[in-house]
Amino acid sequence: MTQSTLSPEYSRYGKRNRLDKPELLAPAGSLEKLKFAVHYGADAVYIGGQQYGLRSNADNFSFEEMREGVEFAAKYGAKVFVATNIYAHQEDLDGIADYLRQLEAAGISAIIAADPVIIETAMRVAPKLEVHLSTQQSTMNWQAVQYWKDEGLPRVVLARETTMDEIREMKARVDVELEVFIHGAMCSSVSGRCVLSNHFTDRDSNRGGCCQSCRWKYDLHADEQSVSEPGDNLFTMGSKDLCMIQHLPDLIDAGVDSFKVEGRMKSIHYVATVVNAYRQAIDAYMADPEGYVLRPEWVAEIGKAANRPLNTGFFYTVPGTEEHIYEPEEKPAPYDFAAIVLDYDAATGIATVQQRSHFRPGTEVEFIGPGGRQFAQHITEIFDDEGNPLTVARHPMQKIRLVTAQPVEPFDLMRKRI
Template sequence: MVTTQTAHRYKGKRNRLDKPELLAPAGNLEKLKFAVHYGADAVYIGGQKYGLRSGADNFSFAEMKEGVEFAKQYGAKVFVATNIYAHNEDVSGLEDYLRELENAGIAAIIAADPIIIETAQRVAPKLEVHLSTQQSTMNWQAVQFWKEEGLPRVVLAREASLEEIEQIKAHVDVEIEAFIHGAMCSSFSGRCVLSNHFTDRDSNRGGCCQSCRWKYDIYEDDIQMVGMEADQFTMGSKDLCMLEHIPDLIDVGVDSFKIEGRMKSLHYVATVVNAYRQAIDSYMADPENYELKQVWQDDIQKAANRPLNTGFFYDTPGAEDHIYEPEDKAAPYDFAGVVVSYDEASGTAVIQQRNHFKPGQEVEFFGPNGTFFKQTVEAIADTDGNVLDAARHPLQHVVIRTESPVKPMDMMRKRVR
């Protein structure tokens, strides 16, 4: 993997060597289950109110309860984002909503608005309250303030550096959560109002239209600038990736490694979680002899939507850390299927199709328990034994022979370029 900023080891003091939490996004119940199965210690989701991803599927209370029960089997937790800045009309029903979260077994909410924080502490005391990154917290005095308000965890602004995190941990005994992978905001995180002005969709109430990703022309005094007619540009930031720098994040004391992406695909969530899980576990098992493996970096690229960099952790991003040209978002692999079952005697697997594939194509299997191999698809049959020329129907169950054993919830992907 190539980042735009120089890969270098942070030179600060090693604060501690505790295993951090790996926190994954889950836009729906299926993504929650795969995130946990692929190694997340906790997942964050959105309910049907008070969250900043109104475009995600989001969870009913019944789905939350099912998700909590599934996570418990793995020793994992479920958090709910209630991170809007509320207007007067948003407050009605807040108390009942927070009580329902508590009753569903949710471990914590992620909140920015003081009224949501105070209400949760008052009516749902079993819910931990984690301060959202929407508060743009970057200094230890502010972190100390929120600790004194009873919050055990602060999600720092994406603009915080490793040096600033180290200073915060030196001054305040509080859990620090930091984004370590995913989309970045081209403005100061959480403060953009372009979406509000362009589309009347409020970014701070869950309606961001990602206007920084649109294509623009340059004008001056209503005249399109000479030579720019064909050169549309965007203002979007490159995506964050700290896979190469796991030791630095652990050394400075980040307690929770947060992956962005409740709107991302099932394949993206499983792939990214799997890569970070392996890197974290490998480092914690033998810090002195830790080596970043190329296979982890390659896997990230198989799910990456944009060019990657290290955000604000080492340096302030410059012009080279934004995307001005039309971007090629296509990852080199498509998610092709999920293993439903495997028959050891015949060496065949039942695959739930997620994207078209056919005999003769090279596919790759991967999973959280060490499954990783490539093969060419031979014959495809339906579950009644009828031979098929392709797996062409979404969610269809088909049978193929696999060259190595696979497990339920292992994934199959195909190269597309």
């Protein structure tokens, strides 16, 4: 059992302007991912529009898709936020007022912004939009939090470098919502202030174009000559990924209002699996804080979607060399995303799935669903949508029929062991 470290002094102040239950905020790089994030338990999702965001390579949302996403999320009591978090050059600002008005009209609950001009414009022309301060502002002290509260912002998304003790002091001193990243990729530069992408590819990280240059392989040179020996590994400079599922009580006791998962470029399987695990852990803690026990299956689920080795970021200590990845990465996740359940016939026990990665009879798979539903089986026979037997499901998006060992539901996922 994880013990709370909540001090008596903090207990007198720590619940000021605190949400009744921590919000689980999930990434959605597409409309399909939005629906899966909400279905698997996200209280809110953050997306990117086709302008003013920092994920230019994501499948960003049109206004029509935003409206559909808002309508879907509302059925589950969830909200949709839009990242408008670029640092704007002068030419970027053309049309910003109209863009923000259209976000408001689409039913978006809040924008996530860093540039003061975008913040001020939103407050002026789209007053129904909440403005949340982006992590791009690198907020790491309570005085800065107080400044943005005084400017009228109800929420501050803290820098990833903020420590647990600093969060406690912020929440004790300032009556404002705090949002922190609790899972996903970390930048090897402080608060993303990297110019390697600009230098190598002319793609600006702070305008949505990061080329992930810290993940590239590098050689070491001296006087224009490589000093590597034959057989030496090329090295990278990337950080390990963040994971705080084992420390949720500390975050909740510190007063964090919103738990943010990184990953708008990640797969449906990643979003659904990670959200599912954190949803169960948060609900279990809030239902019985004193009797809360971290369940090993939640940690195991996180591992099945992990892209890199995991750590706790800056929450407890400053990461050192051991928290970065220099050698070639070994993918820790032993599973690949294979299919999405579309339908299930209870009379025959046959599920119709949409293929996302090839599989065949004999493949060992797992089915997962919201709330921790899960079972494993070996696939026996598979058929196409017209009932013809198949030796392999090799065509992406193909509809496949197969017998499942237990009932399944639409939105359940099938993954295969590598």
